[in-house]
Amino acid sequence: MRAADALCEALNAEGVKHVFGIPGGASLPLYDALYDASFEHVQVRHEQAAGHAAEGYAKASGKVGVAFATSGPGATNLVTAIADAHMDSVPTVFITGQVRTDLIGTDGFQEADVTGITMPIVKHSFLVTDPAQIPDYIHKAFHIAKSGRPGPVLVDIPQDLSRMEIDYEPITGAPKLPGYQPNTEGNIKQIRIAAKALANSRRPVLYAGGGVINADASEELRELAASDRFPVTCTLMGLGAFPAPDEQWLGMLGMHGTRTANYSMDEADLIVAIGARFDDRITGKLSEFAPRAKFVHIDIDPAEISKNVPAHIPIVGDVKKVLPKLTGEYRALAADSSRLDEWWRRIEGWREQYPLHYEDTTDQEIKPQRMVEEMYRATGGDAIITSDVGQHQMWAAQYYHFAKPRRWLNSGGLGTMGFGLPAAIGAKVAMPDEQVVCLAGDGSLIMVCQEFATAAANDLDVKVFLMNNGHFGMVRQWQELFWDERYKSVEMGPSPDWVKLAEAFGWTGILCDSKDELAGAMKSALETEGPVLLDVRVTPNENCYPMIPAGAAARDMVG
Amino acid sequence: MAESGTQDLLDLDELRAENGLTGRRHLLSLLVENRPGVLARIAGLFSRRGFNIDTLAVGPTEDPDISRVTLTVDGAVHPIDQVTKQLHKLVNVIKIRDMEPDKTVAREMALFRINAAADNRAEIIEFTQIFRAHIVDVSRRSITVEVTGTTEKIDSFERMVRPHGLIEMARTGEVAIVRARPES
Ligand SMILES: Cc1ncc(C[n+]2csc(CCOP(=O)(O)OP(=O)(O)O)c2C)c(N)n1
Ligand SMILES: [Mg+2]
Numbered sequence: 097m098r099a100a101d102a103l104c105e106a107l108n109a110e111g112v113k114h115v116f117g118i119p120g121g122a123s124l125p126l127y128d129a130l131y132d133a134s135f136e137h138v139q140v141r142h143e144q145a146a147g148h149a150a151e152g153y154a155k156a157s158g159k160v161g162v163a164f165a166t167s168g169p170g171a172t173n174l175v176t177a178i179a180d181a182h183m184d185s186v187p188t189v190f191i192t193g194q195v196r197t198d199l200i201g202t203d204g205f206q207e208a209d210v211t212g213i214t215m216p217i218v219k220h221s222f223l224v225t226d227p228a229q230i231p232d233y234i235h236k237a238f239h240i241a242k243s244g245r246p247g248p249v250l251v252d253i254p255q256d257l258s259r260m261e262i263d264y265e266p267i268t269g270a271p272k273l274p275g276y277q278p279n280t281e282g283n284i285k286q287i288r289i290a291a292k293a294l295a296n297s298r299r300p301v302l303y304a305g306g307g308v309i310n311a312d313a314s315e316e317l318r319e320l321a322a323s324d325r326f327p328v329t330c331t332l333m334g335l336g337a338f339p340a341p342d343e344q345w346l347g348m349l350g351m352h353g354t355r356t357a358n359y360s361m362d363e364a365d366l367i368v369a370i371g372a373r374f375d376d377r378i379t380g381k382l383s384e385f386a387p388r389a390k391f392v393h394i395d396i397d398p399a400e401i402s403k404n405v406p407a408h409i410p411i412v413g414d415v416k417k418v419l420p421k422l423t424g425e426y427r428a429l430a431a432d433s434s435r436l437d438e439w440w441r442r443i444e445g446w447r448e449q450y451p452l453h454y455e456d457t458t459d460q461e462i463k464p465q466r467m468v469e470e471m472y473r474a475t476g477g478d479a480i481i482t483s484d485v486g487q488h489q490m491w492a493a494q495y496y497h498f499a500k501p502r503r504w505l506n507s508g509g510l511g512t513m514g515f516g517l518p519a520a521i522g523a524k525v526a527m528p529d530e531q532v533v534c535l536a537g538d539g540s541l542i543m544v545c546q547e548f549a550t551a552a553a554n555d556l557d558v559k560v561f562l563m564n565n566g567h568f569g570m571v572r573q574w575q576e577l578f579w580d581e582r583y584k585s586v587e588m589g590p591s592p593d594w595v596k597l598a599e600a601f602g603w604t605g606i607l608c609d610s611k612d613e614l615a616g617a618m619k620s621a622l623e624t625e626g627p628v629l630l631d632v633r634v635t636p637n638e639n640c641y642p643m644i645p646a647g648a649a650a651r652d653m654v655g
Numbered sequence: 656m657a658e659s660g661t662q663d664l665l666d667l668d669e670l671r672a673e674n675g676l677t678g679r680r681h682l683l684s685l686l687v688e689n690r691p692g693v694l695a696r697i698a699g700l701f702s703r704r705g706f707n708i709d710t711l712a713v714g715p716t717e718d719p720d721i722s723r724v725t726l727t728v729d730g731a732v733h734p735i736d737q738v739t740k741q742l743h744k745l746v747n748v749i750k751i752r753d754m755e756p757d758k759t760v761a762r763e764m765a766l767f768r769i770n771a772a773a774d775n776r777a778e779i780i781e782f783t784q785i786f787r788a789h790i791v792d793v794s795r796r797s798i799t800v801e802v803t804g805t806t807e808k809i810d811s812f813e814r815m816v817r818p819h820g821l822i823e824m825a826r827t828g829e830v831a832i833v834r835a836r837p838e839s
């Protein structure tokens with residue numbers, strides 16, 4: 097069998113239903129094989145979008161997302177998406193064509209050392225040197241991408257090798273990877289100590305991150321929280337891991353988190369970090385982060401434990417397996433719940449004193465927060481929401497109360513503008529029956545607006561709700577607050593005419609610039625068949641609050 | 656270790672977390688898959704995470720599919736635990752051993768080309784004998800000496816000959832192996 101066909105067989109054996117990509121010279125043999133493949137190839141309009149679509153696909157469905165690109169510029173266009181998938185631990189496989197083996201190292205046409213370029217941003221990579229390796233490498237790539245702490249794996253295939261004939265035999269069984277054995281169980285002794293620490297804590301907080309979603313462990317998190325009214329906060333990546341409208345929910349923590357969540361971390365005596373990594377957007381000033389707390393840290397990646405914040409009780413394991421054990425051990429201790437009464441009184445006090453708030457207008461001007469609230473109502477709080485990066489992302493995190501996992505797809509670690517639309521495309525391909533809405537920023541959307549064509553060509557019913565504030569709003573906010581209002585290169589100006597742009601791509605375009613019409617405009621956007629762009633003109637200079645200024649402590653929240 | 660469900664208390668104040676700094680030099684012995692790019696991954700990891708490699712030696716092992724990478728890292732500057740955990744994440748790294756000094760045989764080899772005019776030639780030859788080193792090359796102006804031993808021994812040889820005019824030095828970095836337990 098031709099190696100390229102064996103590649104497709106291997107992908108098929110891994111259960112692949114969709115891949116995203118753009119062909120080119122070095123990947124011609126691969127595309128010739130895709131011609132006959134049993135799965136679907138979604139042709140995007142820029143390789144970065146193929147990568148983000150693969151991420152959206154993976155985040156929404158839990159399955160491995162796959163993207164194809166040709167050598168050189170095709171592969172380098174993937175780099176941002178690979179870095180994004182690395183930062184947010186998204187199970188993805190990137191397959192790139194490479195120049196012929198006799199050209200490698202000669203600066204051949206469209207040659208780029210993509211395995212070298214991506215080395216620091218992949219979980220692993222394979223450069224094929226013998227066509228017979230291809231099925232095995234694909235098998236390994238999928239295994240590595242989805243097991244342990246998920247992440248991106250790159251397979252680079254020289255053009256001449258993918259055209260060669262090989263003996264293909266379907267591979268069964270676990271791949272042989274002597275240096276790769278993630279520990280998933282969690283040490284029971286450590287788990288018992290953690291249970292005791294919880295039983296002896298008077299001011300505990302459960303701090304959950306994207307790892308809980310990756311592990312499909314929301315149910316298990318809820319069980320632990322329910323075992324004793326433990327207060328719960330989630331990171332930006334963890335939103336949806338715990339149902340937002342809940343008694344025990346403190347709101348998101350971190351730079352634009354709630355005061356309640358951040359103050360709770362600040363005063364906690366025990367913090368249980370679950371699939372979270374103490375990013376600087378969470379900790380703020382490290383030396384003043386949660387100064388009274390001891391830390392239990394549960395993570396499948398041992399290197400995350402004590403990386404930023406030293407753990408008192410480290411537990412390496414899959415949170416899906418560790419949490420039920422911790423809950424069981426904790427329940428067995430029959431701790432006295434009333435010890436938490438005082439803590440809850442304190443938390444309730446913050447909740448009452450510092451709810452999320454904004455001042456709505458008295459005229460028809462649309463406040464951006466209002467737009468998200470309206471969006472929450474219009475979608476019944478149950479859509480898959482993707483976003484770009486900026487203020488709109490933070491407002492979505494604050495005001496769209498995610499109740500379920502895999503409903504909030506955004507770029508947290510890398511903060512990649514332009515993530516939203518291609519991720520929505522990927523999510524829609526994965527979950528055709530779900531409502532998928534991209535909450536876009538005007539600065540971000542224009543970076544990827546060529547993807548309107550992808551949605552139109554593939555009949556993908558995605559909705560884009562554009563929060564049009566005419567600015568790189570988040571940067572404008574920083575210039576206002578921390579750079580003496582010396583505004584530089586943050587205005588977007590009046591162009592483009594988004595409705596016309598959408599229509600040019602075959603989308604429906606709707607403009608909304610008055611508050612009274614917002615609910616109706618959203619309703620009709622959601623009800624209109626096919627892709628729709630809703631251009632919502634919001635207050636141009638609203639700031640996103642509350643906020644921990646960069647490098648400050650939770651106590652110093654402003655706004 | 657207490658059993659499940661026992662009521663004995665645990666005082667949160669008694670919990671300790673370690674900052675990971677050991678204050679000493681660590682010799683890490685890695686078994687890695689013998690394939691292209693593995694060293695680049697290791698070196699890249701160190702530079703990306705801001706860890707410094709003090710010495711590095713790479714070579715084959717008894718198994719042709721496996722290479723050994725021996726490197727030394729300053730545990731006073733870098734949390735060694737974090738270094739080894741990051742290394743473990745590399746799929747091609749099979750095994751890592753943080754060698755315990757008193758259970759390890761470690762050796763380094765070095766070549767020194769030393770100024771050896773007539774008036775100090777004798778002294779250098781004497782040093783060479785004292786250090787049980789070998790003269791491997793001689794010219795009218797210089798002597799080249801091969802020294803094998805612990806890093807400390809090589810350091811002190813260097814200190815001895817430097818005043819005489821050290822023209823060039825090449826060191827391999829340490830390699831190490833676990834000391835066999837004495838037969839009982
Ligand atoms: C690719 C990329 N370039 C630059 C930035 C820096 N940046 C962060 S937020 C932002 C502005 C985003 O503008 P917009 O999408 O309109 O969102 P808004 O903040 O206005 O809601 C910029 C430029 C980034 N995060 N990503
Ligand atoms: Mg904007």
